[in-house]
Amino acid sequence: MGRKRIRRNYYKNSAAKRRNKIIRRLIFYIKTTAVVTALLVVSFLFIFSYDFITQCDYFRADRLVVTGENRLSEKQVLQQAQIKKGINIFSLNLSKTRKRLLAHSWIVEAEVSRELPSGINIRIQEHKPLAILDLGRKFIINTSGEIFKEMAASDPDHLPIISGLQFSDINVRGKPLSIPFKAVMNVMELGQKSESVLPYKQLKLIQVDREMGLTIYAFDRIKAIKIGYNNYPDKYAKLKNILLYLKKRRRFSHIESIDLNNLNRIVVNPMKRESPAGNHKEV
Template structure:
């Protein structure tokens, strides 16, 4: 038994004398030191959140949302390390929480700051549900996304009536190319005939334009806007003078150069 113990002691001594062993110890200590520095050093703990670009969304609420996201649990301790902040996850959660935000750009500013640049959605139309009994309307941005309830001070925007179903704020209510089509028609009608529009009712094969005078115009959403406007101008200028438009029910522009009209 004694020779075995001597051999065992010699093998342990060899390990402690080995350069590889001490190199491994140094690497482990360096790793632990770096891990502590990255995770828990006060030098790299996030102390300030800079917020830019927001106008409607409160800076305080944005900051509070980010503060909740930057805390990471490591074993039994909390860390707000700038290295551990998951900026992409924070960005996605901010866009989900604040539908008024079209973009949220987050950046690290070493050693202890995060910057947030918000780009808010700009309303270009009002979207109102076609479902009966629902009076609440929403602001619509250029992407066709509803992002907040519409107030009375947005009366100058075009009104679009459509099926909203179970849509939530931040979701698409209308395809952006269809919205551009509606805006182009609105501009042409105001420019050429000074026609005041009450509302637009889009569908797959027909865009219904209801005027404040009570008559309607049917457009083909798959057709060319300038051609349909040209046909409208021709029939209004040559066939339907302003004094007769009070009895007009509709003008249908969906069939090329064949324009149909109906009086009450």
């Protein structure tokens, strides 16, 4: 007789597989639930801790330190930063506060930091105004020659005025200066040197003629000084000698203009005064 073939119990194997699958799913769900629960607990702890820290009186700012202000007052800086005494130092968003400060036209750089347990430090750097640029509308340029704001009634009006430039001459970072604008900046730079014959503080108006160059108005007794373009150090040296000569000779009390465009032919024009008879003559 042949051997009897043993039949497999497929029902039993299938039931075992289903049971193992259910167990694996159950373990997965338990692990997932545990992870989610742990995350919720941790998040709750973070939220609770954040609320506790940002509302804790221990971290309320009782010392606000502002440095670097010159044109602006400490009060104006704090108003721009939207910071008041008593604010919780951890509720303060440092990045947003810095952006608010930089939005002010006079502020070129700003840093905001916390100082535990109850201090906030603000350091700003203001633009240094150099001159008023008259383009039909008046703007203020800084020592880099960049426009940083439009002139307002509250802005300083003792700065020298630059007229005759065009919008195309405006200094753009990364691009070369136009010839007229570069000439103006050279005059400003020379004026800030010690013993300059045309000191920066005495400059009233710099008139730009795109063809003829610069004419400077600085002194009460000399109406105009024409220096054109280029060779400014040599022209300043000549001007110094002329002023010394006129001072010693005392020949002219007022000068209409000194033309230094051509160093080989310097022209000094005395101011004309009206005589009692109504005639004009050179003095």
